[in-house]
Amino acid sequence: MVIRVGVIGAGNIGTAHALNLARSVSGSAVSVVFDADQARADSLAADLGARSVGTAEEVLAAEDVDAVLIASPDGLHAGQALLALSAGKPVLCEKPLAVGEDEARAVLDAEVVLGQRLIQLGFMRRFDPGYVQLKQELSDDGIGDPLIVHNLHRNTSAPYGLRTEQTLTNMVTHEFDICRWLLDEEYTSVTVLAGRPGPLTPQGQHDPILVILQSVSGVLVEVEAFVNARFGYEVGCRVTGSLGQAVMGDATFVTRAKSFHRGVAVPELWLGRFAEAYRVQLQGWVDAVRAGGPYRGASAWDGYVAAVVSNRAIESYRTGQRVAVELPPRPALYA
């Protein structure tokens, strides 16, 4: 059985997903494509032997669509996810689940009412070989119990312009999610510290920033985020544990020596670093759709928590104070 996927949004990330589904994932095909830019949808559809339609609703309703991939602008995610729930179709929704906490809660509540998990959120790092290997270190065969986690996250430039609040909601949200997943527990507080701005930082904004979370068991989680790191894209995570220390960096095969310098290339963009994560995420999702679940990736609950933590981080950034993170009880559906 080949899973016929309807793709909503044919921008950079939507196109990358669609190409993977059509050409690199076993058991899936792209059947229908929608994009607000009709020409872009037509072109992608033609490329993949799919058809294009004029609205997202048509994708969700199509008989030849078994599952839906949402890669539309952030503000549309929640509404489309709700429609997918109504249609009873599995959906892989790019992060964030919603731009606002309330909207995220609405989607969560709707899925809880439905009583069935249909939404997987595209926090692809959970499928990245680096993070997967790092998580495996958190045992007595590895580094023991985690005590402190240090992350670094650098972008070469901000796709969204340099607004510090978006650094938190669009960029650091990846660390909000992946560190919960690594530690397998929630946060109790978040603090955002704004340092000396870099030369490309607009007046009134801050970059780099330092975010400090604390987990229920007390683990300190730091994130050094820098949107305008002109040396290149980089993601790293170091977990210090009771028995040892594990550091996740890049995995690079080739080192070059030239012109009195020896080292490796640093990418300009993030897509290459997580290409394998994206493919494995999609293969796992297609496999789960075929099997009727379970979905191993991030859930609507995870998407909701990310929205809450992002909002508390914004509050801390605005006030300069540590802000408590309080969550409702986790619904049994996500146990």
Added chain:
Amino acid sequence: MVIRVGVIGAGNIGTAHALNLARSVSGSAVSVVFDADQARADSLAADLGARSVGTAEEVLAAEDVDAVLIASPDGLHAGQALLALSAGKPVLCEKPLAVGEDEARAVLDAEVVLGQRLIQLGFMRRFDPGYVQLKQELSDDGIGDPLIVHNLHRNTSAPYGLRTEQTLTNMVTHEFDICRWLLDEEYTSVTVLAGRPGPLTPQGQHDPILVILQSVSGVLVEVEAFVNARFGYEVGCRVTGSLGQAVMGDATFVTRAKSFHRGVAVPELWLGRFAEAYRVQLQGWVDAVRAGGPYRGASAWDGYVAAVVSNRAIESYRTGQRVAVELPPRPALYA
């Protein structure tokens, strides 16, 4: 169109290929399985929703087989490849193409007479991200023209027992192929030097050994091969060029510090190091089968050359002398 693959040989490598074709490659399925061990074939077939048959010939003749994967014992490769040519079916044949030079030549000649390339040889390193990146360095943007190539190849233990001649034909044959591919030229000579044997080397055999090839343009290619490297599996390649030097090693995401030691895990087996190469090789092959070619991987010509070089290496090992490598003109089919 889904390519239905018939699998001949359900041992370790055949099973790995079959699982990839059924579960991780876009556009392929496994339809028929044969193995001399009927139970093993039955089990794999059941796992993949395929059927098993009693002979390799049945696989080749089956109407529901569009293409064939040969992963039988080495001595059967050539005969089965010839049958595939007769059946006009594309084949991905595990290396070696043949155990003997004459047999390899016979397959090559048959394909030349047929006038159509149907055989791809499973030298998977050509699809490995490490070697692909290394080859990209061989330009003026990288390290310039290659001048000297140093390889190291260590196995934890020899699957075939420790016969030095098999080190050349089964293990170093990978370097014979990949360095021709890197340099894009043939060899003119090969020398095998036998050093101090390790403690696990049987009487009369040699391990480690040092193999030195020279290419038409004069590039020296060294291979340090060690079958009983008890520290783990390792493959490396360093190319020194007119402008710089590129070193291909392992790509590892996680470094662990524990017990006064900091470093990375070294695998015991080769499969993990080349898991991505195997998958990409299969995806490329399936894509080429669907498109009716061209096949980007190693050809029957490449398989023939590997057989010739292996035999000259054995001769050098026996005599202690440098041995010339002479090849017939490359048929136009492989231009």
Added chain:
Amino acid sequence: MVIRVGVIGAGNIGTAHALNLARSVSGSAVSVVFDADQARADSLAADLGARSVGTAEEVLAAEDVDAVLIASPDGLHAGQALLALSAGKPVLCEKPLAVGEDEARAVLDAEVVLGQRLIQLGFMRRFDPGYVQLKQELSDDGIGDPLIVHNLHRNTSAPYGLRTEQTLTNMVTHEFDICRWLLDEEYTSVTVLAGRPGPLTPQGQHDPILVILQSVSGVLVEVEAFVNARFGYEVGCRVTGSLGQAVMGDATFVTRAKSFHRGVAVPELWLGRFAEAYRVQLQGWVDAVRAGGPYRGASAWDGYVAAVVSNRAIESYRTGQRVAVELPPRPALYA
């Protein structure tokens, strides 16, 4: 002219200094040794062709002592430094300058009144090739202006037992000093965060801890300190700048692969990591003594600032709040 050094304190660090002065530094000799443990002083003196005396005062007053090395217990540093000032003899004083802020201020004031710099403080990291190279990166030829500094500091076990306040005064004080030196500016605040305690942390104490400083220009300086890092001793510093990023780690010549692991040895003790820094510090001090100054190392002012910052850090640890760091104007003597 050979500088005859009187050594006060023949414990581990005092003995290490004395051996260097006698055997590895050009232009110095050890002439007199004092230790509260007379036998220890006798033994070291005999070893080095020096004589031992019964009090620290005798060392300071001795005619055959041109300069003094203070390596006594921390609580005695300030008093002995004052005596050295009275005697008008150059002194290399192990850190800290004093255990209390007031005592440190008293020494500083005495030197200011004297109007001549005689005290060098043993913050040896300023002479470490790693930190020296790191500081050289802070220019437009390197990583540009520093924006954020991340340090890690791990000890295998606490020589002083595990009292968190001593982690700040004895261990993190090294980062207090070296980051001021790197940035060439003072701090405005310090915050200490206590995370999940490791399994070896006594009740009521905290380890690891996270210390965050901010400099006058806004640079955030983090220190992850861990006293009971059972994997080994480690010091690291990463500076992220406007143009790039520089990371100082260990410098290790030999990598070993064994038993399915490849990596480097992590030392158990700090002395080896800084052996070269200690030697270079002593050579530079002896050269300066011979030349009558100037002293390139840390000054009494630097020692005083370290005492102030340590005390504010303790206050932050106790209250859980960010604490301002306020300093008197820097005396002109230290311009």
Added chain:
Amino acid sequence: MVIRVGVIGAGNIGTAHALNLARSVSGSAVSVVFDADQARADSLAADLGARSVGTAEEVLAAEDVDAVLIASPDGLHAGQALLALSAGKPVLCEKPLAVGEDEARAVLDAEVVLGQRLIQLGFMRRFDPGYVQLKQELSDDGIGDPLIVHNLHRNTSAPYGLRTEQTLTNMVTHEFDICRWLLDEEYTSVTVLAGRPGPLTPQGQHDPILVILQSVSGVLVEVEAFVNARFGYEVGCRVTGSLGQAVMGDATFVTRAKSFHRGVAVPELWLGRFAEAYRVQLQGWVDAVRAGGPYRGASAWDGYVAAVVSNRAIESYRTGQRVAVELPPRPALYA
């Protein structure tokens, strides 16, 4: 007692040694300097508070010279070493001991007749922390018994112009010595292979070259030498053993990421790589002179063997054949 050293030769390396002796080594001073360029000798002498003289003989005969450092042109080493033996003064002689095998033998014989070791040869790698640590790996606690040794040696450009025979005598001679020292045994054969020349190689010369030695116990020792490695200076050594593998490379504290590249600086010149080795060698030599021996560094015997192996390597380069290395019995003086 301060050892007063007479320095013969005030070129680059002679000056570096003299500065170390005067300023960085405990227990030594430079008293007399000679150089064929009188102005150069005067200048260095004035710098160090020494006097200059008009002939090498005057240095050797001077009453205020306890020991001699020979850093004259290669062709003068043997003659001056013989004079030093006559004068009964300890000498640290830069490599090579002599340009010809016979001359080297004459010095060796003279020292044997004298019955006392006075000559230490400046093979400074034996004091390099990297090689010292590598040698420590050759035990059951490390990598077990050595089986194969791979060296790489790159210079940015040849100080002597690019004559291949000098690559062997001036550059690879370091590996001839250090690998004997690592393995603690002699060579039985040497083979030199000339590969594809780099673009800067003069007509009729070869660069890079590959040198292969075999030791008495059968260990294969490879040296990849490249005089015009435009990417920088590099020395490396990998020993593969019965239990593991040890690789000696550079030790670098700081990694820099900038302009989409992350890595370390590669030096242009060799002096920095071995600065510590030079200092430790001199300190050890001065200590031994003060103690009346024993000398831990390379001996006249080691210098003689290096001359023999270099000559056999030249013979192999000229003939293209493997050449046997035969040595007289080692005199008891060097047991």
